[in-house]
Amino acid sequence: MTEAGTQTTPRERYRAQVRSEVKERAWKQIATAGATALSLNAIAKQMGMSGPALYRYFASRDDLLTELIRDAYRSLADTFHATAETGTTAETTASGATGAAPAALAHALRGWALADPHRYLLVYGTPVPGYHAPDDITAISAEILATLLDACATLPPRGPATPFATHLADHRQWADGHPAPPAVLHRALTFWTRLHGVLSLELAGHFAGMDLDPALLFAAELDDLLAP
Amino acid sequence: MTEAGTQTTPRERYRAQVRSEVKERAWKQIATAGATALSLNAIAKQMGMSGPALYRYFASRDDLLTELIRDAYRSLADTFHATAETGTTAETTASGATGAAPAALAHALRGWALADPHRYLLVYGTPVPGYHAPDDITAISAEILATLLDACATLPPRGPATPFATHLADHRQWADGHPAPPAVLHRALTFWTRLHGVLSLELAGHFAGMDLDPALLFAAELDDLLAP
DNA sequence: TGTACATCAGTGAACGCGCGTTCACTGATGTAC
DNA sequence: TGTACATCAGTGAACGCGCGTTCACTGATGTAC
Numbered sequence: 001m002t003e004a005g006t007q008t009t010p011r012e013r014y015r016a017q018v019r020s021e022v023k024e025r026a027w028k029q030i031a032t033a034g035a036t037a038l039s040l041n042a043i044a045k046q047m048g049m050s051g052p053a054l055y056r057y058f059a060s061r062d063d064l065l066t067e068l069i070r071d072a073y074r075s076l077a078d079t080f081h082a083t084a085e086t087g088t089t090a091e092t093t094a095s096g097a098t099g100a101a102p103a104a105l106a107h108a109l110r111g112w113a114l115a116d117p118h119r120y121l122l123v124y125g126t127p128v129p130g131y132h133a134p135d136d137i138t139a140i141s142a143e144i145l146a147t148l149l150d151a152c153a154t155l156p157p158r159g160p161a162t163p164f165a166t167h168l169a170d171h172r173q174w175a176d177g178h179p180a181p182p183a184v185l186h187r188a189l190t191f192w193t194r195l196h197g198v199l200s201l202e203l204a205g206h207f208a209g210m211d212l213d214p215a216l217l218f219a220a221e222l223d224d225l226l227a228p
Numbered sequence: 229m230t231e232a233g234t235q236t237t238p239r240e241r242y243r244a245q246v247r248s249e250v251k252e253r254a255w256k257q258i259a260t261a262g263a264t265a266l267s268l269n270a271i272a273k274q275m276g277m278s279g280p281a282l283y284r285y286f287a288s289r290d291d292l293l294t295e296l297i298r299d300a301y302r303s304l305a306d307t308f309h310a311t312a313e314t315g316t317t318a319e320t321t322a323s324g325a326t327g328a329a330p331a332a333l334a335h336a337l338r339g340w341a342l343a344d345p346h347r348y349l350l351v352y353g354t355p356v357p358g359y360h361a362p363d364d365i366t367a368i369s370a371e372i373l374a375t376l377l378d379a380c381a382t383l384p385p386r387g388p389a390t391p392f393a394t395h396l397a398d399h400r401q402w403a404d405g406h407p408a409p410p411a412v413l414h415r416a417l418t419f420w421t422r423l424h425g426v427l428s429l430e431l432a433g434h435f436a437g438m439d440l441d442p443a444l445l446f447a448a449e450l451d452d453l454l455a456p
Numbered sequence: 457t458g459t460a461c462a463t464c465a466g467t468g469a470a471c472g473c474g475c476g477t478t479c480a481c482t483g484a485t486g487t488a489c
Numbered sequence: 490t491g492t493a494c495a496t497c498a499g500t501g502a503a504c505g506c507g508c509g510t511t512c513a514c515t516g517a518t519g520t521a522c
Binding site: 032033034036037121124125126127128129130138162163164167168171173174186189190192193194195196197198200201204205206209210211212213216217219220221223 | 260261262264265349352353354355356357358366390391392395396399401402414417418420421422423424425426428429432433434437438439440441444445447448449451
């Protein structure tokens, strides 16, 4: 009562704690058996509770899954925001505007992906069949894209306009009011698809028997993206 | 009996027919509900048979899944072989050696992926949890890579050696006796990751709300890969 | 051509399992006077 | 400070479902003489 701001009762704190423990175990379950195998009953059993008990905390299995996906997007968006801020102030002034921000984002993306591969794959991998994300999640996805656009806009422009860039000039409502020219839109998309190409194959284990170092391939792609 | 070569009894023909119908329905099930939801019982019901009946045709659920994955790899490998052959004879002599073979492979890959998105995702998407491919499948995967290497070797060489290429010079046992220089290995890998980057995001529906044409983005990436 | 036998497809019952979800209920924790 | 009440966490039984897989069995199809 004497505290300012949001007051939290003990019950609320307990509730939040249980919810987050459920999510934690849910992630572990996804890592082991995939998103389709996510099961409220199994989580309850792990926590020493009865199955129906968890319905006090999540309306349904799908509800839990939605929250996990939302958290994942939110986490990446926050990481991107934080990276973009620190990447465009201190570092840029030192190294010049040679793409410090996009490079920082690329490394942030890789770090985020490797920290929890299944979280990355839940977001950008094969979609969970029958699942459709609510609108607020696609909004977070747009946030992420916007941060990437901002970063790419700081890069020195390059060569003549590509055919795809002219196509984008007429199909840019996804960039939702962002002032970047079509060439920057193209560059941001390329940024995304190329890094995702390396990351997703790496996380799916497709380089596993090859002995090569995916980090170096990732770095090579990044270099190419930043080259003038 | 009068036929030469492999004789097929009516029973063998019937058996093959049932097996292929099972696989067909399995693919449809994967498309609808994902690979984890693949169920022998459900397929049997669809075919108007009892559940255990299918155990005459497949030793287990995992056995069926393995065959599906093997068929998918085999199909892509065959497509690549066929494409590489026609791509390096008639067409190349006309248009010069300006990367006709790699371009043909790229289009073949995209066509193959779009023809059955879930087949592509089963092979190159998020791995099925708990599933480990047998050796003969990884051998087919190597075949596919080899075809790609051959194609990339026909491209005119480009610029100075990249740091990643020098790394590959020491980590090339995956290219299994292929005579291509490290720069070609690098190029083939880049070929793979970039096209996969566009394709996988497209198939996963991540460009869905964006209105842009993924085919043009794919073409732009291909152009860049073939540029001198 | 016909009969005797072997092969094989498919059935139905059964086992044990786990799932999501609803519902009536107990018991503990917090709140108001 | 103590009592009466409301809130809420968690239980256990139940419903209906589907799964993979084994097993003893029937009936049809092929094969050998």
